[in-house]
Amino acid sequence: MNVYTPILVLGLLAFGFAVFSAVIAPITGPKRYNRAKVDAYECGIEPTLQPIGGGRFPVKYYLTAMLFIVFDIEIVFLYPWAVAFDRMAVFGLIEMVLFIVTVLVVYAYVWRRRGLEWD
Amino acid sequence: MTFVEANTGEAVVFWICAILSVAGAIGLITSRKAVHSALWMALTMINLAVLYIANSAPFLGMVQIIVYTGAVMMLFLFVLMVVGVDASDSLIETIKGQRWAAIFLGLTLTVVLVWGIGSALAGVPAVGLEAANREDGGNVQGIAHLIFTDYLIVFEVTSALLITAAMGAMVLAHREHWQPKPTQAELSQARFLGAGHPGNLPGPGTFARHNAVDTPGLLPDGTPAEVSIPGALKARGDVQPVDIEDVHAIEEADSL
């Protein structure tokens, strides 16, 4: 028996269950639809109320995502540094502290200007 | 043109991932809907990551997944979700013949690149990264060695890019307020002093045979409560009449 067999079996089980659920629900479930029920949001909000190809949309999420990417990239540099920091002596520590502090400065800016508050 | 044989496993991985990543790239530019494009791009990125890992560059592969497939894709998808998934681009050309010119130039570039790279690679043996990875005791260590010694200045200057990116996002996308934000007390005072309904509106009808938002709730005297239906549904004319049997059932239950 290969050690990977249980993993394979588990994977097949998960796949089978997903297919089973997807197939069985429409067959056995009651179907009483009206227009409000097939809407994306039952409260009646139209998901496509925005004018297509025009108009202005809230871009609040963009800010959060951009900040996430900035600190994500910082981590990308931190990882190789952490793996090898003991071979770079104090110089390596200063390098990384300098890098983190400069990026932290913009974090301070975002924080002070309420960029982290949702609205 | 002869390519030096890699081992079979590597060749299999290469052909699967290469075909999938090119397919993803073609899907990315041909999809009409932005969300589909984004998902095609994720396919391309993940397959490239697999190729990097297969080429003994695990760090690059993982960074590809974390940064591109994780962060950049998330940025794309969520911004697209906010913008509205149905907003497919208008395909009207503003400059006449632009698309054909673009296809022609793109194909020319492809031919030139294939010719340039192909002619240079003919008969060159594949070396691989084993020797380079062994030098510092691992792939990540080797990259750390380069970043933090030879390319130290480049690394530090990168922080200027990160600062600009974060600050630019703030300047362009963060909405400031020129008036102080109303406090909770002020908001609730305004609600009670205003003309509207001060509290929560009554919920829609929840009955044994209807539990949808399009059926009004009933007032104590048995008449339907108009305000319990969301305005958008009412405006669209999607209100279900209250079934008289429901009213009888309630009366029966009360009389017991």
Next chain:
Amino acid sequence: MNAVVEAVRAVEETPWVMPTLDYKLLAPILIILGAGVVSVLFEALLPRAARRPAQLVLVFVSLVAALVSIIALQGSRSLSGRGALVVDGPGLIMQGTIVIIAILGAMLMAERGLDPSGDAFAARASALPGSEDERQFTARGYFQTEIWPFFLFAVGGMLLFPVANDLLMMFVALEVMSLPLYLLTGMARRRRLLSQEAALKYFVLGAFSSAFFLYGAALLYGYTGTISFPGIAAAVSSTTGQTGLLLVAVALLGAGLLFKIGAAPFHQWTPDVYQGAPTPLTGFMAAAVKIAAFGALLRLFYVALGGMRWDWAPMLWVVAILTMLIGSVIALTQSDIKRMIAYSSIAQAGFILVGVVAATPAGLAGALFYLIAYAFTTIGIFAIIMMVRDENGEATHLSKWAGLGRRSPFVATIFAVFMLSLAGIPLTSGFIGKFSVFTAAIAADDTWLVIVAVIASLIAAFFYLRVVVLMFFTEATDETAEVAVPSVFTTVALAAGATVTVLLGIYPQPLLDLIINAGVFVR
């Protein structure tokens, strides 16, 4: 087994040799980028009213300090940061010019005396154009002081660009320079939709050109096995046989850099960006980006690819001819002064390329002189464009410049001098610039290229002189714009631009000597 583990451990415990940095060589760059970080901190911590004075002090003090440290480095020829940067004569001259242009550009950006509602930048760039928010922010005297950290980072990138000595450093420098400029382009106070459109175009096309540069860098690394310029030069000179990959790599790298210069056929962004961007920024960008990008182009082609001049010269020949002709001919048809200057800047880039193609010390010196002359003239031109206004802001339509010479003879005369300098009329800096570039090209046997350049100069002279005629030999109408009185900032920048333009035309020898003595690039 144990022996292998021991060996791995021995490798993992060997400490690395860390680089020693000569901070004196890095001083100009460190000062500017450090000031950029402090500037972000100011934005974070200072109250709104205190930001502008603090930022202005920081910007001017750091720029002057950088200039002093560049002058102190005079005569150095050495590598820094394990060969990532190289400090040499031409590099220092370009850095010095960039810093001086940055000082003048910062003066234009700091100007608040011309627009009744403030400076040239939007009160809040995030407020929707035409919205109540925008009106409120403007009326309440909000100012976007974030322009100063962006400005400092852009200058830092420009200082790195011409001294970058490997492909990676050059690419990061390119991005550090460009990103803040994309942002600043979209922040104009008036005609904001035009400005935002320009920023988007600049960003998308700029990202595209960066991708070309990066692809070229990857291919060149694939061919030579190194990214350092001296290493590439050695690999290129020892190469035999297959050069297909090398040619493709050079073409892609060239496309990335020629985009920044605004050379045809990579010039399409120039008119839109020059027109849409806030005018002080256009002035700074037109002058300083051109110096930085030409510096990088010169170093890449002279140092790394100097051994294959016969392969890249024909490519630059074609680009130079296209650039000169397209710039000059299309400028004839423009009715907006900012767009006209944009096409003129394309044509000027072509003239400078004529010096680059020569690939001789004389060509390098000619290109450097031309760049310096062009930069000061350009700053002056945009200072005047800022001042010529009507009730809707800057009056950029050429019809509003008709008769300006009768109404404001002094300013119109200075503008006419700038136009004559760009046209290359004797006794102005432009003439000496063209002369030194053309003689260098003739000495390098590029006579045909010079003939085309002279023809293009004649075409260009027509539209430069047309503006002069329009200002002085046309009656002023009700449409004619007024010349607003600027504060001391713009006055100083304009005076500096005009003085240098005239001075370099009459007495160019000291600058020519300085450039000749600076020598050539460190190889």
